[in-house]
Amino acid sequence: xxxxxxxxxxxxxxxxxxxxxxxxxxxxxxxxxxxxxxxxxxxxxxxxxxxxxxxxxxxxxxxxxxxxxxxxxxxxxxxxxxxxxxxxxxxxxxxxxxxxxxxxxxxxxxxxxxxxxxxxxxxxxxxxxxx
Numbered sequence: 439x440x441x442x443x444x445x446x447x448x449x450x451x452x453x454x455x456x457x458x459x460x461x462x463x464x465x466x467x468x469x470x471x472x473x474x475x476x477x478x479x480x481x482x483x484x485x486x487x488x489x490x491x492x493x494x495x496x497x498x499x500x501x502x503x504x505x506x507x508x509x510x511x512x513x514x515x516x517x518x519x520x521x522x523x524x525x526x527x528x529x530x531x532x533x534x535x536x537x538x539x540x541x542x543x544x545x546x547x548x549x550x551x552x553x554x555x556x557x558x559x560x561x562x563x564x565x566x567x568x569x
Contacts, residue, residue: 443554446532448523450476450548457499460522461512468501469510475500480544495519495542495549516542523551 448456458473477498494516501510514522520540527534534553541552541560554560 441554443552443560446523446527446551446553447545448526448549448551452526453478453497453549456522456526457497457514457519460514460518460525461499463525464518466512468499468512469503471502471510473499474502474509478544478547478549495544519549520551523549 453476454473457476461468477500479496479498481494481496496516497514497519499512499514501512503509519542523542524534524540535555538553538555539557539560541554543550543552552560
């Protein structure tokens with residue numbers, strides 16, 4: 439049976455826009471300035487998202503500040519990252535399956551969102567792409 443897996447790769451600029459909008463929409467305590475930089479930190483080298491494993495991708499948003507010695511930073515968890523990227527996809531009318539397994543992974547200096555109908559589908563395509 440064919441395996442249906444999609445991979446969306448978000449550029450650093452797209453991440454910046456998605457996370458800045460997410461922080462404002464969620465009324466997070468962020469300055470009115472724009473996000474100067476997005477730092478993607480991969481604590482687990484990529485994994486399938488689940489509730490029982492707290493390690494994984496994290497994002498640090500660096501906002502411009504009047505004091506360069508005291509920059510304003512906002513940390514986003516993997517769940518927040520996923521929510522922000524799904525929100526961006528909705529805004530751009532990119533269809534995503536509700537029941538699909540979502541997998542976040544650092545991709546160069548940006549991020550990839552892989553979606554499959556099961557964890558096994560995602561793992562099969564990853565092992566196939568490395569052979």
